Amino acid sequence: MKLLKDFKLSPKKVGFITTLLIFVIAFYHGPMQRISIINRLELMTLDFRFKIRGVEKLPEDVKIVAIDNDSIKKIGRWPWDRKIIAKLVDKLSAASASVITLDIIFSEPQISEESKLISNLIEKIKKENKGNQMKALIEDLKEKLKNLDSDQILAESFENAGNVILAMSMNPFSPEIKELDSDTLENLARSSYFLEEDEANLKEEIEPIEAKEVLIPLNKFMDTAYAVGNAEAVSTDIDGVVRKEWMIEKYMDALYPCLALWATMVHLNADIDQLKIIFGESVQLKDINIPIDERGRYLISYYGPQGTVPYYSAVDVLEGKIDSDTFKDKMVFVGYAATGLGDKWVTPFGIMFGVEKQATIAQNFLDRKFLVHPALAILYDLFSILLIGTILSFTLTKLSPSKSGFLALAVFILVIIIISSIFIYYNIWINMVFPLLTTASLYVSITSYRFLTEEKEKRKIRGAFQQYLSPSVVNEVTKDPSKLKLGGEEKPLTILFSDIRGFTSISEALTPVELVHLLNEYFNEMTYVITEQNGGTLDKFIGDAIMAFWGAPVEIENHAEKACLSALGMMEGLKKLREKWDKEGKPPVDIGIGINTGNVVVGNMGSDRRFDYTVMGDGVNLASRLEGINKTYGTNIIISEFTEKEIPEYFIRREVDLVRVKGKLKPVKIYELMGTTENENGLIEKASLFIEGIKLYEKRKWKEAKEIFKAVIEKYPNDGPSKVYIERCSAYEISPPPEDWDGVFVMTTK
Incomplete structure (x- = not known):
């Protein structure tokens, strides 16, 4: 009991536990192939190896x-x-x-119609007792019958x-x-x-x-x-x-x-x-x-x-x-x-x-070139599980989520290449499923565990920063103490959410003191852009995330414009901070921002003793979802169609997709906010070319659309949305969506 009480999970231990579990499964499966799904998968990988080996030159024997x-x-x-x-x-x-x-199996005699007629005629002659008189005819008929006997021939x-x-x-x-x-x-x-x-x-x-x-x-x-x-x-x-x-x-x-x-x-x-x-x-x-x-x-x-x-x-x-x-x-x-x-x-x-x-x-x-499936293939399975499991348990835990993903993918591909090469060049069938299963399972289990611990760390930081109120709320309360009463009103506002990418990797690379210092610098810069430069209300810090809104408590007519200027300003401010942090040897920091405009409830929410001036409603949830969508498309700022309608033409934006976010039935058109015409730097050309691809994609012209997106990538190699659409078009070329497809992409994650 004491051992169980003292036992504490860590990413490395999660890796070892996963490895042990797969080892037990492989041992149970064994040479008797007890688990049908694994057997089926292994046979599929064997067929895959036949196909990549291709058509072999055939001797003419x-x-x-x-x-x-x-x-x-x-x-x-x-x-x-x-x-x-x-x-x-x-x-x-x-x-x-x-x-x-x-x-061909010749299991039945073959009797032609002619043979039947002659045989019947001979029998008839014999029955009528004309055998002696017709002896010569019968012999002649028998000879003809013999010539008609296809089986004998x-x-x-x-x-x-x-x-x-x-x-x-x-x-x-x-x-x-x-x-x-x-x-x-x-x-x-x-x-x-x-x-x-x-x-x-x-x-x-x-x-x-x-x-x-x-x-x-x-x-x-x-x-x-x-x-x-x-x-x-x-x-x-x-x-x-x-x-x-x-x-x-x-x-x-x-x-x-x-x-x-x-x-x-x-x-x-x-x-x-x-x-x-x-x-x-x-x-x-x-x-x-x-x-x-x-x-x-x-x-x-x-x-x-x-x-x-x-x-x-x-x-x-x-x-x-x-x-x-x-x-x-x-x-x-x-x-x-x-x-x-x-x-x-x-x-x-x-x-x-x-x-x-x-x-x-x-x-x-x-x-004499025979395929061989070694009788002791189970020993290779068990060895590969232990080898891959041990290596990945030590390495994945030390890398950032993105780098660990690349490593797992590299190991996955390497296993396929090595085992396929052994098949192609040495005619040996080595099991592929368990090495691949080990690689994928280790990555998923370790990454999932690290993600959960990252959320735990975010909650700790949220508790440390929740005492702070936005300056605009303080000013409004000073003018009118009645605003301290609980309640809210529905108003059209623009809401912004931002979040730091890969927070766990950053926290692991810094001491607690360094982490707090980095966050303070970051929050100071972002707060200044939101509140001082663009008159926004800083709602709260949620761990490393920021929530802000425009249009309350102080009404602003152009609240959508101010929110978009803040988003661009935040990216510019982060760029300066990154230059400074890079010189100090600190890890790179990147953020995602989501913006939505719509009717929400704004006011003091909570109890009589403790409350916050905040916003609630579907419009707030959508802004949060849009922030997370940046991970999918490789972007930094995503705005909804409702925000896009409210902002002036000097903002450069491009349509990215029509999505149905998790928890919503109605799809929403989303846009990437790219910059302004004041600092255009080729963004208009990039957006125009991308939109051309989107139009072809919506018309189900996968091949033509893919070529356009490839052209964007050729000129702008890091363009995330184009990479996403290239993958989608390739998938739809193989398996097109149904005829009633409405172009909506369903988001399954927050």
């Missing part, structure tokens, strides 16, 4: 012959007569393709080619196991990998996924094809994207390689005996070590979006329009690439036909 829209348009709708497929296989075999992989083409791999579909999600008959299972088993020397290894690891049902080619096709591979070996992630492929799946105590793996074996003249599977480590094929996880899944390294692997139309191959050397010694995948035929998958680059996914995997094997 793999080709795709596509059953595409052009082929279907010329040959006819799918499915085609299998004699056409046989002709296609013959063409590719004649072109010396190293392996012909058909990503296709099977013969497989046998003649000698290097055809057929596709099958293995379904691990069937509700019950569906066994094949013994002859079919024996035929299928020719394409299987039986665990022998690796059986002990299998017991130590998680077993591979087991199919309960298979859809296989006809026996006559399996008899003549070289092998059958699993074409439905996709492992879909939580977000529906295919990033992994099952290298092997189990069915009836045997393991069956995926389609691409079988194609690679044939291309390399490797036998099934040369294949070795070490679960949780690799699939070994000759001198190729294909990395897999503990369940036998391979992480696909996509080369780019659909179309990266070259496609050749099947009809062009059949018509001899493709140079035969194109396929010589190449792996050829034949599959669907037409509208409505299905076999499409979502990849990090978008939708892709299944046949290109198969070709991509096979090319991965030949390239």
Whole structure:
């Protein structure tokens, strides 16, 4: 209990607590990826890395012959007569393709109408006992029937080619196991990998996924094809994207390689005996070590979006329009690439036909450039959390809020660059979410804590200065003691709020005595400008903030003009103070000022024993909100449309935005007060160019508006509003606002 009582929070301790919390979350998430939102975010960062890596130069080992829209348009709708497929296989075999992989499942016999007619005719002749008399005719009809047997012709083409791999579909999600008959299972088993020397290894690891049902080619096709591979070996992630492929799946105590793996074996003249599977480590094929996880899944390294692997139309191959050397010694995948035929998958680059996914995997094997997601990635996560957390806990607490923001952003970007570079140049997938989460969380938690302590310090200063009254109130009370009575009246006034930016950073850089001295100098200068130069009423000091108004207790007709002159005078006075403080080695001070004109209640507010002469009402709240808005737009003086209407033309101002401040429903047009025509210094040109951009922005011409704002930045690099609108236009170019957009920007902070 004593330890808890003595424990006091500090920005550094907040950083360490945040780091520890993220460490615990990462440890819980672990290799099992228990937290789905983190898993989804990590997968998004992986896709981001694929996209910034871009389209890679593809070796020409793999080709795709596509059953595409052009082929279907010329040959006819799918499915085609299998004699056409046989002709296609013959063409590719004649072109010396190293392996012909058909990503098509021929699971049902194909019987043409002509075959049905001849078969029926033979049966009819036999039934009418005309068999002996019509024996020659029957034999002739049987020969014709044989010539019409498309399945037999296709099977013969497989046998003649000698290097055809057929596709099958293995379904691990069937509700019950569906066994094949013994002859079919024996035929299928020719394409299987039986665990022998690796059986002990299998017991130590998680077993591979087991199919309960298979859809296989006809026996006559399996008899003549070289092998059958699993074409439905996709492992879909939580977000529906295919990033992994099952290298092997189990069915009836045997393991069956995926389609691409079988194609690679044939291309390399490797036998099934040369294949070795070490679960949780690799699939070994000759001198190729294909990395897999503990369940036998391979992480696909996509080369780019659909179309990266070259496609050749099947009809062009059949018509001899493709140079035969194109396929010589190449792996050829034949599959669907037409509208409505299905076999499409979502990849990090978008939708892709299944046949290109198969070709991509096979090319991965030949390239030997595999993506690796280290099994001990969790250790990197924990180390990065501790490293980043420790560094930022020490550094962020010593910097000003703006500098700490820049540091956090720099670390954030650096993490992205380093991890993305490792992915691009070394093909290693290192987790990105936890380092980024640590960076962002440390900045938010430490900055929030410092902001709260800043408010606490402001309250302390407010208590020290609240005894002071404005000189105008004192003078008015001296003339008429009845004004000490409680109550107020509604009058049109102009209210000004000002506030020092980054007060915490300034207070941390000075001793208490130096801070009080600096504030006294600042308040003296500001008070002089407000009260002595422009006849305003200094309402109160609120910490480092100043509240003043014009038009009461002494009525002033041009109160809006006086308030705006005060704001410009305050900035000029601050400029002189900054020059002095800079020579003294004191930190720079900047302020924001908000001005509004409107009807408010003014008078003595409080109790009979203690009261203040002050103003209240929505108009006062709006002025306060406008002061805070300066942070958003990078400005110093913001005035409302109600003030802008009341001031003379010699004030240079520009429209900044139409905003709905927090707590208000009705939007307000706001302006930046820039100066006067007496000291113009190019401000009119700057304002005119900016207004041109605003008009284009209001017409939803984002690109044109952005160019105007860029032109302003080019001439005036520190122009805050232009920077804000460049960001907005860029965002709206990607995601435009709704058609009923009224141009209002909603402020969510005070």
